[in-house]
Amino acid sequence: MSDLLARHRRNSRNIVAAILLLVITGVAILLYSGSYFDRDPFVRFPAQGPAQPILVLSLSGDMGLRYGMGGVIARSLSAAGIPVSGVNSPVLFRHPRTRGEVDALIADLVRRAAQEAGSRRLVLLGQSYGADMLQTGLARLPADLRARVAAIILVVPGKTAFFRSDPSGLAYRGKPDSWGITTARTIDWAPLTCIYGIKETDSLCPLLKQPNAKVIALPGGHYMNHDDAALTAHVLAAVRRAR
Numbered sequence: 001m002s003d004l005l006a007r008h009r010r011n012s013r014n015i016v017a018a019i020l021l022l023v024i025t026g027v028a029i030l031l032y033s034g035s036y037f038d039r040d041p042f043v044r045f046p047a048q049g050p051a052q053p054i055l056v057l058s059l060s061g062d063m064g065l066r067y068g069m070g071g072v073i074a075r076s077l078s079a080a081g082i083p084v085s086g087v088n089s090p091v092l093f094r095h096p097r098t099r100g101e102v103d104a105l106i107a108d109l110v111r112r113a114a115q116e117a118g119s120r121r122l123v124l125l126g127q128s129y130g131a132d133m134l135q136t137g138l139a140r141l142p143a144d145l146r147a148r149v150a151a152i153i154l155v156v157p158g159k160t161a162f163f164r165s166d167p168s169g170l171a172y173r174g175k176p177d178s179w180g181i182t183t184a185r186t187i188d189w190a191p192l193t194c195i196y197g198i199k200e201t202d203s204l205c206p207l208l209k210q211p212n213a214k215v216i217a218l219p220g221g222h223y224m225n226h227d228d229a230a231l232t233a234h235v236l237a238a239v240r241r242a243r
Contacts, residue, residue, distance in 0.1 A: 039091070041088045043074075046078065046083055054239060055120050057110065058074055058125040059126040060127060062089060065088055089165055093163065096164040103137050106141065122148050128156050136161050139187065153195070155195045159207070187210075194214070196224075197225075
């Protein structure tokens with residue numbers, strides 16, 4: 001009996017160890033394929049067909065541009081003749097950042113995009129985690145860079161912001177590094193579009209009351225019922241409104 005019990009315990013430990021190994025391997029593959037360990041955060045989505053006089057700087061969510069809404073939005077804009085300078089947020093925020101570092105990173109990204117845009121209109125777009133970092137950094141964007149921004153689009157931003165990206169979500173527990181409304185309500189210097197799922201309980205969008213903000217609620221929660229067509233239509237309309 002004792003031998004049977006011992007074998008059962010060993011087998012149970014082996015099964016648990018195997019499951020744990022599979023989970024760790026799966027997470028590692030997901031992080032690697034999601035650009036989490038890349039060195040270069042930039043991904044270009046050139047305009048297909050005649051290019052419109054607009055450049056979109058797009059910050060992805062914490063899964064990068066290969067997964068989720070960020071890549072879908074970028075490819076849809078590209079197909080509509082709007083070039084996109086994409087940023088894989090996990091590359092820049094995989095380590096904890098200070099508020100000063102967030103501000104500097106966003107300012108550097110906007111400065112780089114403004115130089116790339118030249119005389120074209122520049123639209124800033126952030127999705128999920130990328131929206132959190134974008135609006136946080138824009139609160140202290142220098143005046144000369146603000147003058148280059150034609151419009152800002154936030155897609156499913158949260159009420160809170162954490163200065164380290166984490167696809168598992170474990171890092172987003174506890175006290176946040178910043179409260180979204182504290183920074184977002186200072187963005188009154190450019191047209192601001194905020195898109196969210198009506199069933200979200202932690203969305204920043206409904207809190208935005210400034211006159212320059214246009215809030216759009218779509219059916220569903222954070223993923224808006226996976227209705228890519230509806231989401232991209234609203235994003236494209238917001239980009240085309242930019243002047």
